[in-house]
Amino acid sequence: MSGLFAGFYSILAWIGSIVDPFCGPVGVFRWFASGTLLACGDAGWGDEIAYGFVVTASLAIATLPVGLLIGFFVALGKQSEERTVRLASNIYTTIFRGLPELLTLFIVYYGLQILVQQLLASFGYEGPVEINAFFAGMIALGVVFSAYCSEVLLSAFKAIPHGQYEAGAALGLHRGRTMRLIILPQLVRIALPGLGNLWMALLKDTALVSVVGLPDILRQTGIAARVTKQAFEFFGMACVLFLLLAMVSSIVFSNLERWTKRAEMGR
Amino acid sequence: MSFVETMIPPQAPPPAPPKAYTLARFVGSVTLGIWLALGVGIFLTVVNGWDPAKFAKYGPSFLSGLGVTLMLVACSVVLGAILSLPIALGRMSKNKIWSWLAYAYVYFFRGTPLIAQLFLIYYGLGSFRPQLESVGLWWFFREAWNCALFTFTLNTAAYQAEILRGSIESVPRGQREGAAALGLPERVAFYKIILPQAMIVALRPYGNEIILMIKGSAIVAIVTVFDLMGETRRAFSRTFDYQMYVWAAILYLLMVELLRNVWAWLENRLTRHLKR
Structure with a gap:
């Protein structure tokens, strides 16, 4: 079984190396930057920066479902009939929208470390504990994202007329099925522009996780800048890569928006 | 044959049925309980770990850090507002070159992280x-402080230019035409008719931008400016006391909530002629 997985992963890695846009056979750095500081392999920093690009993109992609899920439930809580639920979800958004992202990250990173250390100490393990920077970043950014996301989803919920719920009830659908089959498709359509903005903010916030040691674009270019003493070129490169991510995601989002509005087109 | 001789006396309505104990109520109590426990826990750790020597040593530095943060945000927002005017005009200009240049500026500063811009200026210009x-x-x-001020000004100018452009374009065309029909010069029409209406639309985005700047200013701690975050990091690295982060969090939350409420009041006050 493990052999099967290993084979699967090696095939995946092989495909990744083929379509790698930076250092693959048709990569930008391989073709246009060989012999310069951005060359691939041991000669330059191309492959390190390409790795940072992958880490940044995967952190943002891994954070998205966490943030969306928490944000959805917080938005539900904000329009609950129960006062305590509304209060609890409002406290959540107030705190995590008011704190700087960097501070949230530090609180999560060091707080988790202390918490895990105390937990392990109660089991009799005394030793240094290091929290994974990727994991801490995922939690901190996910929490911040969900606080903003809940506001976007709340206003989208308010834009859906009450008759839609009643129609669901009239059709004999259970509450969960009404939500899934009737409300959610409309919700996505209304909330998508707002969620697109939040995604852009999330992409930019991932750069903060480099401060606690995650080898993302900014950290990799920072190391390269320190070693080669050509800071302007490498940090400029980092900015260009972030712009590239922003451009790609704006194309994806405009396509998604067109796709969710396909029922309205042609009129 | 019998009939009613007396009216039934008026009676109090039946008592309301007791509220069913729903799942939502349970979830609400639990989550509120978690928040309460967290609040009490933080309060207790602060009380238990209270050290007058530490407070005397790091209290003033926290205050000076707070001052640095507020100073940085205030300066960069004001300078950014001045710089945003030509950018917004360029963005709305009919000249292709100007509008393209302004668009590229705005796209760059809004599309890249503030921290990358700060590194580009602070470390990059060193070469x-x-x-x-x-x-x-x-x-x-x-000076790191100057670099931070420079970066923040450029960054917030890009955002403020977009706010300004959006709000000016949100003023209906009829207002401009009405001013022209009254024979007002274009300059007077802009300052007396378009801009006041645009500013009301822009008020809320401006408030959000200031809040974003307060939160974003925390990253200057990484380039050795001792703002509130920088002082917190220094105090934490010397004491390894987790309370420091709690204090910083409380101060940041206070700042943001205060500004939010002041802004809500301001908006209420300035738009009272629009209420019906």
Whole structure:
């Protein structure tokens, strides 16, 4: 079984190396930057920066479902009939929208470390504990994202007329099925522009996780800048890569928006 | 044959049925309980770990950090507002070159992280030291505080230009035409008719931008400016006391909530003629 997985992963890695846009056979750095500081392999920093690009993109992609899920439930809580639920979800958004992202990250990173250390100490393990920077970043950014996301989803919920719920009830659908089959498709359509903005903010916030040691674009270019003493070129490169991510995601989002509005087109 | 001789006396309505104990109520109590426990826990750790010596040592530095943060945000927002005017005009200009240049500026500063821009200016301009020295600007870019102020001004100018453009374009065309029909010069029409209406639309985005700047200013701690975050990091690295982060969090939350409420009041006050 493990052999099967290993084979699967090696095939995946092989495909990744083929379509790698930076250092693959048709990569930008391989073709246009060989012999310069951005060359691939041991000669330059191309492959390190390409790795940072992958880490940044995967952190943002891994954070998205966490943030969306928490944000959805917080938005539900904000329009609950129960006062305590509304209060609890409002406290959540107030705190995590008011704190700087960097501070949230530090609180999560060091707080988790202390918490895990105390937990392990109660089991009799005394030793240094290091929290994974990727994991801490995922939690901190996910929490911040969900606080903003809940506001976007709340206003989208308010834009859906009450008759839609009643129609669901009239059709004999259970509450969960009404939500899934009737409300959610409309919700996505209304909330998508707002969620697109939040995604852009999330992409930019991932750069903060480099401060606690995650080898993302900014950290990799920072190391390269320190070693080669050509800071302007490498940090400029980092900015260009972030712009590239922003451009790609704006194309994806405009396509998604067109796709969710396909029922309205042609009129 | 019988009939009613007396009316039934008026009676109190039946008592309301007791509220069913729903799942939502349970979830609400649990989550509120978690928040309460967290609040009490933080309060207790602060009380238990209270050390007058630490407070006397780090209290003033926290206050000075707070001052640095507020100063940085205030300066960069005001300078950014001045810089945003030509950018917004360029964005709305009919001249292709100007509008394209302004668009590229805005796209760059809104599409890249603030921290990457800060590194680009603080570390990146260091490699142009001879050129900067020959121009006589090196004294400015040598200081981390100046670099942070410069970056933040450029960054917030891009955002504020978009706010300004959006709000000016949101003023209906009829207002401009009405001003022209009254024979007002274009300049007077802009300052007396378009801008006041645009500012009301822009008020809320401006408030959000200031809040974003307060939160974003925390990253200057990484380039050795001792703002609130920087003082917190220094105090934490010396004491390894987790309370420091709690204090910083409380201060940041206070600042943001205060500004939010002041802004809500301001907006209420300035738009009272629009209420029906």
